[in-house]
Amino acid sequence: MVPVDRNRVAKPASLTAPNGAGHREHLRAAMYYQSPRNKAYGFAHYKEPDVVTALNKLFHNKCAYCEGKITSTGPIDVEHFRPKGQIEGEVNHPGYWWLATEWTNLLASCIDCNRGRNQTLLGSEDGQRLTQGERLSGKHDHFPVAGPRATCATDDHALEDPLLIDPTCVDPGEHIGWKVVADQPLAVAISQYGQTSIDLFGLNRSKLAEARLEYQLKLDEEFLCLKTTIHKIAKETTDEGVREWMPVLQMHIDRFFSHAKANNEYSAFARHIVDSRYDTVSEMVDALLARVARESPVGAAAR
Template identity: 30%
Template sequence: MRKVFKDFNKKPLALTKQETLDHLKTIIESKDAKKIKSDLYRGKYVKENGTKGDAVIEELNAFYHSKCAYCEDYSTVYIEHYRPKGRVIQTNHGGYFWLCYEWSNLLPTCHECNKIAGGKGDQFPIKKTHLTLKDCLENGEFSSNKINATYLNQQEEPYLLHPEIDEPKNFLGFEIDSHKKGIAIKELDGVNGRGFHTWNICNLNREDLLLKRYERVIDQIKDDLRKTFALLSKGAINKTDFRTEIKEIFVELEKSRRKKGIYVIEMVCN
């Protein structure tokens, strides 16, 4: 997970058009999350060539470089409601249905992070008390100031990090997986802190992710080494330059280890 700067006040047109606002009113009046339309929060539209697009997902992908907000995998076809829209499991809370079209509550995620079994699903543990619709009203009226994730996080203190509000690198680091299956995410703020809860809620140490993180690091090193050997064999560099280049690769590796807390050299040697 990494920090993303998304202006909560610059909402996609799909979320502010009259049809969406009218529909939100209907949902709030009925308090029925089943009425929520995914076409509206995805910003479904028809392109000039007749194919369908999702304006909100496209906009989120631009901010997140088409990566999942939680695991950073390149597979963002789902819109995740940071605060679950239909229910909050292990509580009596019926879900934050009034935030279904709220820009600061929408994150792009992969299927694995989004799904209920083995993913984040409807989990939303917090330190304080889950707010209800009436907590977000001002003088009995629906208040846009009180649906902003920044305001809500101050009130509720969720354990799950919000990549557009929190700085994930203060809470999450990396380490070699204890079973040597790849690179795992570890918490930096204590056993029961937000870092621990975040990787646990989103299952960020699932096997495929351990391996993908490892491959990303190793592939880069292999690529650098291959290029340097190729230069030597072509006679483009002499043996002294070759040694300097190889040393430089390992110096960079060591810097990366210190910066990220990843024991890459240990992995390469293994």
């Protein structure tokens, strides 16, 4: 997960316009819930085409939680951060129905992060040995909070303390880190919020860890190409030869560090890898530039 600024995408008109489908549906739901109900209202308009388009743009066609790319073969689930129909473990809670068509409660999610499914999950109790087991994961109707919970439309849900991370409200990097255990890149908890999110979203499911490993191998290959380029430049004997190599070096540097940008798949994990290599790249480039400065006519004149 990476921080997401929801304000960079306009609110979908179907949810906000007075005559929009979402707004009209909210009014019908409010009337429906004026009397106690045993069955949740059947919302449908939170996934209007303009909502899906806006969510795909906001999250760069990625799942808000695992950052896997969402494709035509695996369309997004329009995810309610606060579940709209019921809350797991809360028998008498009607769900946050009043937020069912609220833009700030909607995120883009892949099926595996959003729906309850049996998954092979990886872990490590000591940070060294890899463990794995199959169990149910996926957010589904879970929404654990620390302390009081809003139970009706007149309660201020902003006073809640959710134990799950909404990347549009919280910086996930403060709660989730990364560690490679037995060659498997795992999300590791920095806080209780991170641990709950890792567990419920299934951020260490085996297929996801395999995808991150494949991405890491790609980064390792690019890093090797970057180091090789620097070594080749260092062997040049003339300033002209060095200058000819510099655009190639810049291309390798830009490509390697671009993986940490938020629009890329698994960018939080990629940032971890890139940051861990930053000092090495910086030292190698500084040493190269220092050598060029010493051996150039300007450098020689300065001595």
